[in-house]
Amino acid sequence: MSTPETQEPAVRVDRDEKDPAVAVVTLNRPQRRNALTVELKEALVEALNLVAGDAEVRAVVLTGSGKSFCVGQDLGEHAETLRADPATSFNTVERHYNPIVRALAEMPKPVVAAINGGAVGAGLGFALACDLRVAAEGAPFATAFAAIGLTADSGLSASLVHSLGAARATELMLLGESFSAEQAKEWGLVRAVVPAGEVLGAALELARRLAAGPTAAYAEIKKALALGAVSPLETVLAGEGAGQARLGVTRDHQGAVDAFLAKQRPTFEGA
Template sequence: MSTPESQEPAVLVERDEKDPAVAVVTLNRPGRRNALTVELKDALVEALTQVAADGEVRAVVLTGNGKSFCVGQDLGEHAEALRADPASSFGTVDRHYNPIVRALAEMPKPVVAAINGAAVGAGLGFALACDLRVATEGASFATAFAAIGLTADSGLSASLVHSLGAARASELMLLGDSFNAEQAKEWGLVREVVPVEQVLGAALELARRLAAGPTAAYAEIKKALAAGAVSPLEKVLAAEGAAQARLGLTRDHQGAVEAFLAKRRPSFEGA
């Protein structure tokens, strides 16, 4: 007999059976398409903080249970907050949405999104905050904010412009038109589109590959790419030089150079 959804954890954190260095974080409200309640958002902040701090985790997969990745804010709960006190009803942005996006974007290890269905509003923002994305053939995407009289949250004002350019970002934000997985791949938002039964496996395969790589270098790469999108060239060059100097002291770099010269495959430990 299955346990009622209300008694299940709102977010699951599990280790990949084939590679325990990969953590899988799953949004777990399938009956409500993983719409974001306070309970789920609190649990997601906690889960991402946990895997970020776990030295044994070298890569992360973010996905949703059921037929949707995440359809954004639970509007039923939001409506109750508006009725109670509109002035404080958006405290969730600072309390939840911003920490979640920063945890994904700034996590010192790669994060792969396994987009198993609709990614809407904040759900789209969470997906774009990940480093790589794999989507199922039936996935759909939309910003959805203008339809309820809001602007974006979850970093979409930046991530859409950086990923697609200002013109297409304006179209998607102002008109709110949805787009499908094939369009997302054509635009470069997702790396691969696969049948729904393969989406988690494809994301895990990517995560395992990344977990075997130079995770200290990946952390520096993530910081460099984020800074490079908004910083002048002078600062980018200085940051790159400083990061290379730090990585030059790691066993990963020194060992990889020796492996290259010896014509053997390097192994990485993230240090």
């Protein structure tokens, strides 16, 4: 799909030149700060499902083109849907936002967000649905929903609480105050803050490291962490045990044990 403004694809999927096991998914409406239209959201769902199902891809980078990561819903398009039929204008949450967040959070391989600029509303939700984040110096973050009379979408009600605790999450949601990439790093939301021109490179370096790792184990770790965030201890213990059993028969685990005993560095195949 292409954007009507430029005929460029609304979402690009590229392979890293240094490591083709890394896929880069780029939101591509730079002239509108990667604001989310139906076209872009549908293209993003398709792109994420594509890389999730590609066995050759072992790590993913999500980023935005231009100077913004993603500023959330395109309010011009939203206004049109409200005028057309307010009762159905929020069907996009079930059709688009929820599948995007599930695709990122449940991706069976690590996802690194390269936050090259502003991450607002659903854009912030997408970033927090990724596993690791690298941000540009001074990049602004905000929830923004209360400012237009809405509650959260894109999983922010959970991801903010789990990442920052209920008190700070409540402040950010109710007051809508923006915060910087530097504050986000201080709070533990992002791994690193680097100059804007170095964000993608830093994220790719991290993704390459992950792509060389035990992909199946990473998928199980993601499942275990998601379960651990919301479940009682007995459920967590059972989930961990089941995950260990599944990994115990993988070539990666068996090869790593043999390498450890031989005092060698393991090489992971991703299976």
